[in-house]
Amino acid sequence: ILNVEQSPQSLHVQEGDSTNFTCSFPSSNFYALHWYRWETAKSPEALFVMTLNGDEKKKGRISATLNTKEGYSYLYIKGSQPEDSATYLCALLSNTGNQFYFGTGTSLTVIP
Amino acid sequence: GAGVSQSPRYKVAKRGQDVALRCDPISGHVSLFWYQQALGQGPEFLTYFQNEAQLDKSGLPSDRFFAERPEGSVSTLKIQRTQQEDSAVYLCASSLTRGREAFFGQGTRLTVV
Numbered sequence: 001i002l003n004v005e006q007s008p009q010s011l012h013v014q015e016g017d018s019t020n021f022t023c024s025f026p027s028s029n030f031y032a033l034h035w036y037r038w039e040t041a042k043s044p045e046a047l048f049v050m051t052l053n054g055d056e057k058k059k060g061r062i063s064a065t066l067n068t069k070e071g072y073s074y075l076y077i078k079g080s081q082p083e084d085s086a087t088y089l090c091a092l093l094s095n096t097g098n099q100f101y102f103g104t105g106t107s108l109t110v111i112p
Numbered sequence: 113g114a115g116v117s118q119s120p121r122y123k124v125a126k127r128g129q130d131v132a133l134r135c136d137p138i139s140g141h142v143s144l145f146w147y148q149q150a151l152g153q154g155p156e157f158l159t160y161f162q163n164e165a166q167l168d169k170s171g172l173p174s175d176r177f178f179a180e181r182p183e184g185s186v187s188t189l190k191i192q193r194t195q196q197e198d199s200a201v202y203l204c205a206s207s208l209t210r211g212r213e214a215f216f217g218q219g220t221r222l223t224v225v
Contacts, residue, residue, distance in 0.1 A: 004154075006154075031210075031211055032211050034213065034214070036216075041218070042218065043115065043116065043215070043216040043217055043218045043219070044203070044205075044216040045216075046213035046214065046215070049211075049212070049213050051211075089154065089155070091155075093210075093211060096167075096168070097143070097210030097211055098160040098167055098168035099145075099157045099160060099168060099170075099171070100145065100147075100155075100157065100205075100214065101157070102147075102154035102155045102156070103154050104152070104153055104154040105154055
């Protein structure tokens with residue numbers, strides 16, 4: 001079992017602010033790290049799939065980094081917008097590919 | 113369809129009733145996962161299929177839970193003799209192959225009364 005922790009649990013920011021949150025894990029023994037965005041009443045949507053130490057991915061105003069040696073991944077949102085309000089989930093895919101281990105998520109609210 | 117479809121979206125069951133939750137994955141996706149999400153928690157793994165083969169069912173909480181994917185496409189999660197602690201959102205996800213991004217359905221919210 002891979003214990004995935006996310007912090008903070010929830011976050012309120014003003015529109016236009018940049019923000020970041022953390023996914024931490026005790027071991028680098030996994031196949032890939034995935035970030036998902038989950039808006040209320042919708043399906044979780046994949047943001048990034050990261051596999052290599054030092055990976056950096058970017059999609060618009062959102063970017064993510066992965067440091068497997070120190071056991072964390074950061075998700076950054078630049079210039080937050082109200083539509084960014086969602087729960088952001090981090091998940092590790094096991095080496096077997098059979099299981100994702102999810103964190104409890106960071107709930108982001110962007111205040112207009 | 114374009115995405116993963118789950119039905120029903122909402123299900124209220126009386127304690128002791130059997131329920132069946134359906135997942136239609138994206139066509140051609142080999143991997144299919146079922147997850148259970150209790151209120152305030154992250155999704156917890158239930159079971160994994162590769163095509164029709166159930167390769168991992170280590171997350172199923174009891175023998176009341178059963179999942180199948182007989183033809184390697186549609187999957188059904190069955191819960192027998194439902195208990196209140198079974199109340200949760202049940203998520204299904206599929207991916208093209210192992211390691212690729214997973215696409216989730218909207219989930220089925222099960223409430224056992």
